[in-house]
Amino acid sequence: MTDIGARRTAYLERLAAADEAGAVAVAVDALDAGVDPESVLLDVVAAAQREVGDRWAAGEWTVVQEHVATHISERVVAAVARHAPAPRPGGTGTVAVACLDGEWHGLPARLLAEVLTRHGWSVEFLGASVPAAQLATHVHRVGPDVVAISSSLPSRLPAARRMVEACRATGTPVLAGGPAFGADGRWARAVGADGWAPDARAAAAMLAADPDGPWHADAAEGGATAGDRTGREEQGVLHARRAELVRLAAAAARPDDGDPTDELADDLGHLVDFLAAAVFVDDPALFDGFVSWVGSVAIPAGLRVAELAPVLDALAAALADSPRTVRLLREAHGGLPAPVG
Ligand code: B12
DSSP, X not given: OOOHHHHHHHHHHHHHTTOHHHHHHHHHHHHHTTOOHHHIXXXXXXXXXXXXXXXXXXXXXXXXXXXXXXXXXXXHHHHHHHHSOOOOSOOOSEEEEEEOTTOOOHHHHHHHHHHHHHTTOEEEEEESOOOHHHHHHHHHHHOOSEEEEEOSOGGGHHHHHHHHHHHHTXXXXXXXXXXXXXXXXXXXXXXXXXXXXXXXXHHHHHHHHOSSXXXXXXXGGOOOOSSOHHHHHHHHHHHHTHHHHHHHHHHHHOTTOSSOOHHHHHHHHHHHHHHHHHHHHTOHHHHHHHHHHHHHOXXXXXXXXXXXXXXXXXXXXXTTTOHHHHHHHHHHHHTSOOOOO
């Protein structure tokens, strides 16, 4: 079997069967057949994980199936690191890889760490949800050449700004990546990162071409645009009132119900966090992304698209003193699909 697509299909079948040994075997067989370890990591494991996410979002897989699959993929990444031939020489320094504070998607960061290791970098993987102050202390003590920050959720962007500022204070350049920063990396620039890459391959190529950064094509124009005074203040209000806003949004979504289900409360908490991040970077597209996501997932008992209009109205009424927030809520309301029937 040489086709990488066939290996990915076989790998997904092993994940679906919760077969850790079988999944490891698919990866090791690929290495033994001469497939580049980077391709095993990105074209088999990472691609399969994205498919796992799609199946969860479509309601085909339960959260438990997703957790089991992800655990297996973590074991597979470790097995690939053990079985792969020695990394090629190339990298010229150390990279610390950390997830944003509150970001629990550690596997994408781990995959980046392994790929950079394959390219000869000395990589320190700091794991999921690293608080900005802890990162700053660590960077001061260890002195990596580059800090790579990873996040899957745009709602974590205010934490990205704090991390960039913390690294700036140590003079260490920050490379950002993961879906949180937008498909074109626009929010990496907004939070002041020195560069962005769409995936681990591109990150390795970028670092090989220029190990020191900054990496934005027009870096001279750079500088953070997120977290201006209004952004910080209104994001702070949303953060401070989060629990109350979730309660009133739940009452607006399902006026006849008592306490909200855990799923509804979780989704409304994410809604407030995404709204806060959109206010922080002053970009309606960020909140639109959340609204589209609500329309695309099938979480039983979770927030439904038809419930969004009363939720957005209730939040706008409660947040009348926050003009940017209200503008974003009104714009999102205007873009909602027309009610059916
Ligand atoms: C596994 C998983 C989890 C696990 C993570 C465990 C772990 N150890 O990682 C757990 C259970 C914790 C989890 C939780 C949640 N998750 Co989740 N999760 C996933 C899933 C299925 C796979 C993640 C993964 O491994 N992806 C594969 C990798 C390889 O992703 P990748 O982004 O392509 O990575 C590449 C690039 O981004 C880049 N890159 C990454 N970091 C960096 C850094 C730098 C510097 C650079 C240059 C590049 C770079 O390189 C990588 C390799 O090429 C994704 C689905 C998906 N599409 O990713 C959902 C997904 C990310 N999760 C999602 C959601 C909604 C959640 C929850 C909010 C669910 C909930 N209701 O609680 C929580 C949030 C938790 C939190 N606060 O972090 C959504 C996010 C949608 C959105 N935009 O809002 C997704 C997309 C699922 C979906 N289809 O809806 N999740």
